[in-house]
Amino acid sequence: MISIPPPPALPGTARGAFEAALRGLCPRCENPTLFAGPVRFAPHCRACGLDFSAFNVGDGPAAFLTFGVGALITGLAIWVELAFEPPLWVHLLLWVPLASVAVVGSLRVAKALLLILEYRRGAREAQHQDAHGDRP
Numbered sequence: 001m002i003s004i005p006p007p008p009a010l011p012g013t014a015r016g017a018f019e020a021a022l023r024g025l026c027p028r029c030e031n032p033t034l035f036a037g038p039v040r041f042a043p044h045c046r047a048c049g050l051d052f053s054a055f056n057v058g059d060g061p062a063a064f065l066t067f068g069v070g071a072l073i074t075g076l077a078i079w080v081e082l083a084f085e086p087p088l089w090v091h092l093l094l095w096v097p098l099a100s101v102a103v104v105g106s107l108r109v110a111k112a113l114l115l116i117l118e119y120r121r122g123a124r125e126a127q128h129q130d131a132h133g134d135r136p
Contacts, residue, residue, distance in 0.1 A: 017113055017116045017117055017120065018109075018113060020112070020116050021109050021110075021112035021113035021116055022109055022112075024108070024112055025116075026045040026047060026048060026050055027050070027115065027116045027119035027120060028045065028048050028050045028119065029045060029047050029048035029050070031045065031046070031047040031048070033045045033046045033047055034052065034112055034115070035108065035112070038104050038108060039104060039107050039108045039111060041053075041057075041111070041115070050119075052115065055115045055118050055119065056118070057111050057114045057115050057118070060114075061107060061110035061111060061114065062107055065103060065106045065107050065110055066103055068106075069099060069102045069103050069106060070099070072102075073095055073098065073099045073102070076095075077091060077094075077095050080094070
């Protein structure tokens with residue numbers, strides 16, 4: 001079985017993974033170069049050249065975060081309706097922007113966190129020989 005050891009830690013990389021994800025820091029050099037858009041990774045780090053496209057983060061967190069944020073927003077909207085009975089336009093003014101910001105913000109952090117943890121643990125996509133071990 002082939003295993004890839006995790007990369008050696010660089011000086012100054014003791015930041016927590018969650019803090020690095022919040023700030024969009026490159027997992028190797030800790031410069032804020034991880035993102036090229038609100039939730040789109042840059043192709044590579046502009047400071048150290050780390051290829052971000054080599055990591056398989058995908059859109060897995062999107063469904064879970066959307067459901068979680070949707071449940072939270074729905075609960076809050078029901079509570080506001082029952083407590084204050086505002087007109088419909090108040091609900092639209094409150095919940096549409098809040099839900100959009102919450103989904104995009106949490107998705108950005110979740111995707112960054114997955115990429116950072118993948119890098120720190122040396123995780124890579126399994127190869128055919130990994131699935132079968134060293135059997136002949």
